[in-house]
Amino acid sequence: MEEQRKLHIVMVPWLAFGHMIPYLELAKCLAQMGHRVSFLSTPRNIDRLPSIPHDLRPRINLVKLTPPPVVGLPEDAQSTVDVPLDHINYLLELLDGLEGPLSSFLDGDSSPDWMIYDVFFYWAPRVAARYGIPTVFFGPFSAMTLSIMGPPSLMMDSQPTTPEQLLVPPPWVPFPTNVTYRYYEAVRIANGRSRRASGSGLTARHRTGITFQGCHVVAIRSCLEFEPEWIPLLGELYEKPVFPVGLLSPSIPEIDDMGHDTWVNQEWLDTQKHESTVYVAFGSELRFSKEQMHELAIGLELSELPFFWAYRGDPSLLPPGFEERTKARGIVRLGWAPQARLLAHTSIGCFLVHGGWGSSIEGLAFGKPLVMLPFIGDQGLITCVMKEKKVGVEVARNDRDGSFTREAVTESLKLMMGDEGGPIRSNAKELMKIFADKERHDQYIKDFADYLIEHRRRDGVPTPSA
Known part of the structure; x- marks a missing residue:
């Protein structure tokens, strides 16, 4: 039977x-x-x-x-x-x-x-x-x-x-x-x-x-x-x-597809203060223009916040000298990175992301509030929902052409990681009870x-x- x-x-x-x-x-x-x-x-x-x-x-x-x-x-x-x-x-x-x-x-x-x-x-x-x-x-x-x-x-x-x-x-x-x-x-x-x-x-x-x-x-x-x-x-x-x-x-894998430990840069993350670090990931399908990449990277640099960037784009699009200038407080990880493990780390305080549904689920499943910069598909709509739920903020854009500035990136990150972002961070932790x-x-x-x-x-x- x-x-x-x-x-x-x-x-x-x-x-x-x-x-x-x-x-x-x-x-x-x-x-x-x-x-x-x-x-x-x-x-x-x-x-x-x-x-x-x-x-x-x-x-x-x-x-x-x-x-x-x-x-x-x-x-x-x-x-x-x-x-x-x-x-x-x-x-x-x-x-x-x-x-x-x-x-x-x-x-x-x-x-x-x-x-x-x-x-x-x-x-x-x-x-x-x-x-x-x-x-x-x-x-x-x-x-x-x-x-x-x-x-x-x-x-x-x-x-x-x-x-x-x-x-x-x-x-x-x-x-x-x-x-x-x-x-x-x-x-x-x-x-x-x-x-x-x-x-x-x-x-x-x-x-x-x-x-x-x-x-x-x-x-x-x-x-x-x-x-x-x-x-x-x-x-x-x-x-x-x-x-x-x-x-x-997502669950946290112990080993990768080749049977190796998937953990990367754990020692560096372990040295960062609790919930002090920005995790940045925009996947592999978004294709930034050089101007967009410069505004994003320099905005991240100007925030003066520690960051871990899982970067799957063209390295030549990064601003000249960006990695050298930020190496004391940030890591640019080229290629694939174990996103679930990174989001689960206690040093990660927020997730700078495009606002796609899958990535938003991953972030909130680990209680990480979202700083959203949507580009394609329904990412803008998902961003609206996350703002309604008060678990994220959006990087300000020019409504006519969608452009954004480095200052807007910096402002959103500082808002999220500062005192004003406290209620949003708390809401994300509360929503984790459902998502996880x-x-x-x-x-x-x-x-x-x-x-x-x-x-x-x-x-x-x-x-x-x-």
């Missing part, structure tokens, strides 16, 4: 590590419960994933799907980290090339009980329907982000969006909120909504609407304790079950899995109802 409750789930994430990693975390959670997961992506992306714990490897099958080559896209460019932001259309075309390989995989394995797919997979619902597989859209987003986008029917509407429409909360949000785009963000979003992808001929927004509309169930990386208004609203907008699967908060509560988030996963078991495919016919 117990074996009959075990599932085989196919997972296909979007070609971005900010999506693939949460998908892999969800896969590990499901595998820990005894379910079998087939995790599908392109060969290079599969090769770059973190290693899976030995005890879970028998239940997680990493499957390489090879799409046809895309003209204009280098052969080894298979994720957003490999291409500039304005080349996203090439990746969408590469993604669409996975439809055939995915179908071939399903031809050879007719047993999946569910398919969990990501944003932009507008063709996934029809593929799953051919094989009688019920579907989940899992977006590693907040409920707020998806709610601001509106119902799927609106996303498929071809009516143009003006920047002015994005400067106020959308009319379908029934409660007070300050979550809106800034003008420079609104211009970029409005222009992007009209841009059609090669191959499919659809805008990214339209294909996203099809993706959402075609699923049976929606899962999000969130929890009711943090988004008590947004999660019910999302269910109303989508008119289908919405399951928060918890925050998938493993038992709470394990229960979200269990509730989600129980639903999947109860509504699994029966004799080739999807059973979930909206």
